[in-house]
Amino acid sequence: FFSPFFFFSFFSPIFFSFFFSFFPPSQMHISIHAISRPLSAARPSVRLACLPFSTPLVCASSSSAAFAGRSLAPKPLSLRPTKLSLSLCRSIDASASSSSSEPVLPSSSDSLLPSSPSSPSSLPSSPPSSPPSSTPLSTPTPTPGYSREFILRRLVVFLSIVLGYSSYYLTRNSLTYTAPVMVADTSLSMDITQIGAMTSVFPIAYGMSKFISGVLGAKFSPTVLLSGGLLATAATNFTFACGGSLPWFVFFWALNGTLQGVGGPCCARILTSWFNGAERGTYWGMWNVAHNVGGFVAPLVAGGCSKQFGWKWGMWAPAAIASVVGLAVAVMCKDRPEDVGFPPVEPVDVALSSQARSAKGSKAEKANTKSGNAESDILGQLVKNVLKNPFIWGLALTYFFIYIVRQGVTSWFVFYLMKQKGASDAGQAAMRVSGLELGGLVGSLAAGRLSDFLIKKADGKGGNVGKRIVVVMLYTVGVAAALLAFRALPASxxxxxxxxxxxxxxxxxxxxxxxxxxGAELVGPSSVGASEGFLGWVAYLGAANAGIPLSVVVKEHGWDAYFGTLIFACGMALLLLSPMTKLRSYVQREERRLRREA
Incomplete structure (x- = not known):
């Protein structure tokens, strides 16, 4: 319990959450695009394209930096208008006039220029000799500065989904570490075959549940579903331990698998609402650590309690923890920043919502209404935004092959070490593969940070999703190389x-x-759950193919064929990803649409 790995795996997401919340990647260099109407020497007028939060303004071209609300005075800057910025300004103006909950920007007559040279956080005027360029600028999505109140509120939301999903994993793995004690209990008269029957129904129920809940969940609050699903799976674990027959166990474990599928899509929807594209990879990687935390705590709680107090407590203890966390999630978590008085983190969301309100009586309003009605239809939303998107299918098939490798490694490496590498027993083999989860924890965090770095370095050029695809391809090559190295190592x-x-x-x-x-960034906010559910369902089909099919490969053709199959799966993933290296996110596509309409 007090091992260094436990402390690293459990406290690292909390540490990184606090660090990146007060020093978020988006604030390492805040860029707020300023535009101006035709400037005059007598009365210059400056407008802002997007100002969702009250923080000091820093111009990117002045090489200024802002950290936790501290800013350096920017140098004088020649400001030029862009069509996208003008469109966003008009949209935000319309939004501000129709809703008091959104930020109200100053009108063109209200100067935002510094009243005195000593004001460090004011935006300086452009020199009169710098006329606006006739060529519009091509600007990236503005990265907003966040107020401290928003940072703290977002930290609470993020910690709630990390703890919530870790608790899902705790109640998901409880049977794995309770089953040996159940077999040893003579009053149950159970054997390994009956345990296998219970565990075999779980992935089937879980895969279908993740798909269905991702689609249907778009109609409900993700916070309610996340906390409610966690409380329900806690109740299922508790009720499971109250029975004593095989049909009872099979039914409630299948029910547990059905409820487990709710968690992932809900967390995805909340994450995409609270974090913009420039920082989402970092926080998504930190949230992904919940898999490792829950997987590591499960043997300590379920295994330890079942061994010490009996198998029933191996189910009751995780249920008790999940119940407390579920109630905490219901209180701490919020669906969107707008629910607690903050504007959206993506500027294009403000523009789109305000356009919809300002287009009353026009043809655009009728088209938007028709589109909204189509999206409100669950089946229509699934077909239009997910199933008809060829890139979602490409990602799903890639997920299929990646999960063949993942499940193939976790299921068969212990047997391989015992048969081919001289491990004397399962315990010794398990020690040799114990680095898998630790490596996964570090790799997830690094992948998210690397993809965010590539997006920021590109400065709005190219597709954000494509930058993440490049990282996926590099990592997939690394998987294949590491598999070959593992196969070539001597037993000693x-x-x-x-x-x-x-x-x-x-x-x-x-x-x-x-x-x-x-997959979450390719679709609009209303389809994130459906996209994640569909991807998860296909991924679990891949995991299922790493069971009996791979066992047949090993039995009939040996371990060389096993490694060949895993490397072939890596190659197929690379082949599927290769056409997607320039993909743009949903937000980027909407920005381009606004630019064309401006």
């Missing part, structure tokens, strides 16, 4: 085997995390 190189397994986990969990994020 125990330390190198552990290190290679660590690298396999590092490169394997990065694509698993980023593919889900790419």
């Amino acid at each position: 190189a125990v330390s190198l085997q552990w290190l290679t397994v660590f690298l396999i986990g590092f490169f394997l969990y990065g694509p698993q995390m980023l593919i889900g994020l790419c």
